[in-house]
Amino acid sequence: MLSYKELGLVNSKELFAKAVKGGYAIPAFNFNNLEQLQAIIAACVETKSPVILQVSSGARKYANQTLLKHLAKGAVDYAHELGYDIPIVLHLDHGDTFELCKSCVESGFSSVMIDGSHHPYEKNVELTAQVVEYAHKYDVTVEGELGVLAGIEDEVSSEVSHYTKPEEVEDFVKKTGVDSLAISIGTSHGANKFTPEQCTRNEDGILIPPPLRFDILEEVEKRIPGFPIVLHGASSVPAELIKIINSNGGKLKDAVGIPEEQLRRAAKSAVCKVNIDSDGRLAMTAAIRKVFNENPAEFDPRKYLGPARDALKELYKHKIINVLGSAGKA
């Protein structure tokens, strides 16, 4: 048993309480390699933002769980070396079984998500309560989910979205004891969040996605006032990144995300954690494609992963400062 406290990490409890009161959201950035981690920590230290380092089960397999705990400890020390000790959470994204959540609690995670949203309601309650009971013994915080997001992300996929039913949230929170709740209000996983048929086009031919269901968010807030809400699938899929990728040999078609103004509005409410993964993937891919297109003879990984890391860091700083409002809150 390795406690996250030995790694210098914190759970999400205090961060969320402050974020809900302060009208901002904590960034939850996914990572699975060194350059992504360096970019996240550097961006958060420079903007003095708390951060949730997020690892999916696929990323945990990719990066290796033994390396991961040392990377998390390294992130804490790296922030210190950069000159500012920001609070860092290590969080499991989309845990799907009790065993996986338990294994993460035992290997240094300070927070886990148990996603039982694809199960019938009663089964979701039962599974989530089981994880909460175990995790809380070790002071590890737990995120649950009600409602299903459309889209594909690692091993999580759904063709259709099911909005969260506000009438279920009080009962779910009470019966499970979760610390935060992911809800479905029209965000979606991946870089193709909506089909062109679901969107309208502006005069430049740019796809405009359907707006988020703020009415559902408000109804949820009314029923569980001050309770921390989480938004998944909240990348904005910037058109300029798609343009760089496609003008350097890429073939991303009809990629569309959530407009940043809508995320800003959500972050000012009870939404206190916003998950951003696809935008980071796009920023890295755009930077790497540009290097390879402009200099096909390049073969030193530092010469393309370095620019990718720089691009990621700028993207994260932009999200922290202009979208989530978490700058200066560490």
Ligand SMILES: [Zn+2]
């Ligand atoms: Zn998700």
